[in-house]
Amino acid sequence: MAKEFVISMGYEKEIIWQKGRSLEEIDESSFLRELAWVVLSSGFREKVIRNIFPEISKVFFYWEDPQRIVAEEKTCLLQALKIFNNKSKMSAIVIAARRIDEIGFNQLKERIREDPLETFTQFPFIGPITAYHLAKNIGIPIAKPDRHLVRIADLNGFTDVQEFCRQVSELSGDSVSVVDIIFWRFATSCPDYIGRLMPYLKSEDLIVDSDEIGCIS
Numbered sequence: 001m002a003k004e005f006v007i008s009m010g011y012e013k014e015i016i017w018q019k020g021r022s023l024e025e026i027d028e029s030s031f032l033r034e035l036a037w038v039v040l041s042s043g044f045r046e047k048v049i050r051n052i053f054p055e056i057s058k059v060f061f062y063w064e065d066p067q068r069i070v071a072e073e074k075t076c077l078l079q080a081l082k083i084f085n086n087k088s089k090m091s092a093i094v095i096a097a098r099r100i101d102e103i104g105f106n107q108l109k110e111r112i113r114e115d116p117l118e119t120f121t122q123f124p125f126i127g128p129i130t131a132y133h134l135a136k137n138i139g140i141p142i143a144k145p146d147r148h149l150v151r152i153a154d155l156n157g158f159t160d161v162q163e164f165c166r167q168v169s170e171l172s173g174d175s176v177s178v179v180d181i182i183f184w185r186f187a188t189s190c191p192d193y194i195g196r197l198m199p200y201l202k203s204e205d206l207i208v209d210s211d212e213i214g215c216i217s
Helices: 002-008 012-019 028-041 046-059 066-071 073-083 087-103 105-114 116-120 130-137 147-155 161-172 176-189 193-201
Strands: none
Touching: 002 012, 002 176, 012 176, 028 046, 028 087, 028 105, 028 130, 046 073, 066 073, 066 087, 073 087, 087 105, 105 116, 116 130, 130 176, 147 161, 147 176, 147 193, 161 176
16 A cells, blocks of 8 residues: 555655665765765755755765865865755765765675674764664665654564564565665655554555555655
């Protein structure tokens, strides 16, 4: 039901995007872009960041060269602050670019393979929860334990978001990260998402006709 609703609201591209994420195919540029996205998104509505992200990407040379960002960090910061006046977050992006350049992306990728969450939290503004967000966005099969997913998992009798998404993944055929993005988008698009999910806990028939989906964005 949640997946049908998300698709009906025009978010199928997000599902397709998440399906296509793979750690092995992530390069230096795409990693920095996703890291910047997570840094900026923390504490802000997704729609707000989405609206300004193209302009910020342009200021940071479309994330193509961390070394160039470091070399021109003063100009980058000045221009970025005109778009989004949050110096600590913009500085965090520059620091991230510097660390990627210093470590070398090949070495960094090895560290990510060994311990992704610990590696991510070494970057500013990437904490215990946002580390899951970054991991999911670069193709690691993991769910972000945000408040919506925690509530949904709890509703279904799970104290562990990862185990909940793993079991849904096995039943649905979608990856853990796709299960995550479907429930997250459903929750953020449907104000009464908990109420909409409640009937399915007692129903043996979990198939719902798309005409019955009554949530509005």
